[in-house]
Amino acid sequence: MVRAVLCGYYGLGNAGDEALLATLLQMLPSSVEPLVLSANPTQTQNLHRVAACDRWNPATVLQALQASQVFIWGGGSLMQDVSSAASPVYYGGLMGLARALGLKTIAWAQGVGPLQRSWTRWLTHQALKTCSEISVRDGRSAHLLQSWNLKCTLAPDPVWALDSLPVGDLWQLPAPRVAVALRPHPQLTAKRLESLSKALVDFQKATETCLLLLPFQPEADEPIAQTIQSQLPGPSVILKPNSPAQLKGVFRGVEMTLAMRFHGLIMAAAEGCRCFALSYDPKVSALMTELGLPGWELADLPSDSSEITRVWLEHYANGDPLSSDQIQSQRDRALMHQDVLIRALAT
Template identity: 65%
Template sequence: MRALLSGYYGKGNGGDEALLATLLQMLPSHVTPVVLSGNPEQTHDRYNVETCDRMAPLAVLQALRSCDAFIWGGGSLIQDVTSTISPFYYGGLMALAQKMNLKTVAWAQGIGPLLRPQTRWLARQNFAGCTKVSVRDRASAALLSDWHIPCIIAPDPVWALESKPVPGLWDLPAPRIAVTLRSHPQLTPARLANLTRALVDFQKATQAFILLLPFQKSEDLGIAQIIQSQLKDVSQILSLEDPQLLKGVFRGVEMAIGMRLHSLIMAAAEGCRCFALSYDPKVNRLMEELAIPGWDLATLPDDTNLIGKTWIEHYANGDPLLPEQIQSLVDRALMHRELLNEAFS
């Protein structure tokens, strides 16, 4: 059996690459994956899978014709806040796959926000036509329940991604703090300057070594460079492409300060204290579910002393998840694997 995998793959985003790596890890052995990618050669080389350019319409159509199944492969594909085109791209592919009578699976989805009536209508049609659906949060499950569409709910699959040790990480000074910021309209120059000042104070107080982790170079690297210029001898930018290595970084880190959802999931999964800076409802959902402290960027305090003191307090007295909590999340994340086994049995 051949399955076409569709997601935000091959675009240099560590979180989406982690979802792809986990999906490939969870696919039943008799299913041959074909991956739609923004960088087909890189995706082929990294995962040793058949690939297709996600933006080449004829090639995508041929790939659909050559496959027996189509999978939406995790993440916030169906939302119309960061992009109005995105839900029509993914929704159009799903509708086409369903019209061609392929087995269709919506896997590990975080649905919404859906602000426009037409995207809500398309999403409802798409999900209703799926063979199997799994979601990663309660809000997505509630939306599908309102639409009378059955689904399973389980933690994000990246909880179950196997991490790899990072060469040279343990040679860096300890203790280590990981910081993952991304460009976003809410991360204004003034807020970035305040966070950087607070980070400098925090570093002086804790004598920690700061690891700046760009999860997506095009969005994150410039911000990491701005921060590093203020922390010259006590920080390092770590640019890692392999999602298993990216997760492995957090094995050697005391605390993570993160905007990106999957930076927080990876950190929490590796037993790291987490502090969130939310720019998106999906980050707020994780904060609620795991009781992760943090701020919405839109309401970030202007007082850099308060930011720094809050981080110091969490560093000194905050608790990571207990090993049994982590194991429970990993075990439940494997329900996404069971869904694939059922769909392709």
Template identity: 55%
Template sequence: MGKMRVLLSGYYGKGNGGDEALLATLLQMLPPDVTPVVLSGNPEETHRRYGVESYNRMALLQVIKALRSCDGFIWGGGSLIQDVTSTISPFYYGGLMAIAQVMGLKTIAWGQGIGPLLRPQTRWLARQNFAGCVKVSVRDRNSSALLSDWNIPHILAPDPVWALESKPVAELADLPKPRIAVTLRNHPQLTETRLTNLTRALVDLQTATQAYILILPFQKSEDLEIAEKIQLQLTDKSQILCLEDPQLLKGAFRGVNMVIGMRLHSLIMAASEGCRCFALSYDPKINRLMEDLSIPGWDLANIPDDVNSISKTWLDFYQNGESLSFEKIQSLVNGAFLHRELLQEALK
């Protein structure tokens, strides 16, 4: 009997560090006797980086061909099923899952963060999709509560990226310490005024701590312009570091004293590497992580208008805040491996 072929669907090949980290973790967790096939926004790059067969996620004929060649289908982590940032997204992913189920593929929803689902049509489609899966895992309590309301069996475990193996970043070895990392992204609520205030507060924080500032764009198209604006205001003790390999991206947080992060997976990666985290939330998924791990921070809309207040809050956290304990990190990493056990059970 030949190897089982499984089609992986997520926001892959779009240059988003968090979603690439989910793909890397999924590939790391798949049973060795499973052949992964990946739908990607950049199939050539995905093939080059991970050595996997890959097809254009938006080319219908290629997608159908890939589905026909596979025995299983996996939603591969992240907030795929929500209708706040995109009304099309849940229909794209939900439509693929529905086709896979009609074709008789073994379907799995893996590492999902569900919602918000504001529209009746998307809620209905999501419920049908999840009900048709042989196994479902979610990464937060709200998603678990929704599936419980729908009477859909599932497991709840920490985000899979907690378990991603990191790699050291060679070029960081000679950089000065202490270090503070910053990961901001483009968002309507991150207005020019707020960005200016945050940048001025960061300058004050650097002056007070003499820290080297690492600016890490997680998605160049969304983050790089902001990174460049911030760096213009900092001394030469700063660097923009663009890392495409998610294991290196996670490794960049080694030896970092504190991170100021907007992106969910920047906070997860940093916390898993023993870094103190301060969150700037633009999405309920960030707030859930803040609640679960007692991470301090602000919603973008509630960032103080006073630069001095921002910098004082950051300085106090830098001096007195704590990272997660080694035991807590290990507990989260071990919990994340439940997603691997689910794959092993489902893909026997």
């Protein structure tokens, strides 16, 4: 049995990152015993049924690494310096320590960057060049690694391949249903949120839909969901499923999804739901381009809420989800991340 330390943005209440961990655990060979570095080990143990330890406790982390043979960066935009320059230091430092202790290192399903500082670019390059295998989830990351002469596997985000579970209570809610997944961001100004809220009110009046408000990171997103819900004239619910698999399963029973959240769009598209994107980040914009999703950059959001409503109604009436062939293609290609794990762990 091989013991592997899994490191990512785990135990911090972000459903997208928990979905990445769930997919990584789903893809790991049965010969691997995982140990997750988590900000909330008890929660991680209960949610994923896996051993976990405190990511903030240096002694515990060192002990975990010393007792393991493999170290895996477990997906997402870990090496970026836009939200915080501390992120590359933490993750890059752990990668360096793992290599110094003789562990095999794997960078799995990474979104590398943006890296605005020269020293974070250097640190990222140093961390990645020692990896046995690297997989990335977007072309921009692959291009950056190619400029560093580093080989990598490019495949869609692994959450495309996450097995979903049905949410029984969902069918008790009125149909048709539309999901909304917004998050706080400097570009989501009070004025823009007001426009979106008014557009949702008018959209609901016109369609008589039940709105499912999905806070992917409840601590951050739920206040926005509550603000919107307080204004809605029709049925709505703030929904917080118990697991990433159930969260993905929510979109089986949804006609359309309006989302800022990257993994909200992926989960919805993967379950055959029509999607409309509101982009705050290059990764969301790239996903819109790749899949041909309609949407706006937040900076370009119409100031007239009636125009927002008009476009949403048009997509609700006439828009199409991805075809079954497109969904299967994304899922099949996402499984290339599993091939990376199998290949790295077999040598």
